[in-house]
Amino acid sequence: MSAQRYHPLTSIIALSLCCVCVFAADPEQPITETHTLPQNVALDSEGNPIVIPTGDKAALNYHAAPVQSISPPVVTKPLRKSKPKKRSRKQQLASRDSVADNPSCRWLNKRMRHLEKTLKTGNTKQFGYQYDELQARQSEWVCMKCGAEGPNQDDHNRCQYRR
Numbered sequence: 001m002s003a004q005r006y007h008p009l010t011s012i013i014a015l016s017l018c019c020v021c022v023f024a025a026d027p028e029q030p031i032t033e034t035h036t037l038p039q040n041v042a043l044d045s046e047g048n049p050i051v052i053p054t055g056d057k058a059a060l061n062y063h064a065a066p067v068q069s070i071s072p073p074v075v076t077k078p079l080r081k082s083k084p085k086k087r088s089r090k091q092q093l094a095s096r097d098s099v100a101d102n103p104s105c106r107w108l109n110k111r112m113r114h115l116e117k118t119l120k121t122g123n124t125k126q127f128g129y130q131y132d133e134l135q136a137r138q139s140e141w142v143c144m145k146c147g148a149e150g151p152n153q154d155d156h157n158r159c160q161y162r163r
Contacts, residue, residue, distance in 0.1 A: 092147055092148050093141075093142050093145055093146075093147045093148055094138075094141070094142050094147060095147045096109060096112070096141070096146075096147060097147075098147065099146060099147075100145065100146050100147070100148065100149060100150030100151075101150065102146070102150040102151060104144065104146075104151060104156065105141075105144065105146035105150055105151070108137060108140060108141055108144070108146055109141075109146065111137060112134060112137050112138065112141065115130050115133060115134040115137065116134065118130055119131060119134065133161075136161045137161065140159050140160070140161050143155065143158070143159035144156070144159045
């Protein structure tokens with residue numbers, strides 16, 4: 001059997017509770033006498049019974065205001081949408097609506113977006129080199145097939161923009 005170790009504070013609390021019980025006891029009453037508490041009764045701090053309600057009542061009486069019915073909205077027949085035409089292979093490769101799941105294609109898309117934004121805000125004569133780079137990046141985009149399935153292993157060397 002292993003010896004249990006108690007925290008010293010636990011021993012002090014237990015000892016003080018014993019002393020309180022001994023000093024609080026009435027010396028004229030014997031300690032052997034027991035008091036029984038009545039069952040199914042709640043008592044207050046002075047020992048008087050507290051009345052417990054028997055019926056099931058809600059603790060909160062709340063009634064929401066009645067909701068006014070709203071007439072259903074008039075449903076208009078949607079215009080007939082024509083099926084989008086399937087793009088040709090050449091259009092699909094040049095499109096930037098979808099980007100292939102390839103880090104080079106994602107970088108190329110961000111670079112082209114940055115160049116377009118810069119050219120849109122500035123003077124084209126001042127930013128002529130950016131226009132030239134954008135043209136080169138667009139041809140790189142098509143060559144690497146970034147609008148569709150993405151580049152093959154040998155496409156990186158063949159399509160890379162050279163300055």
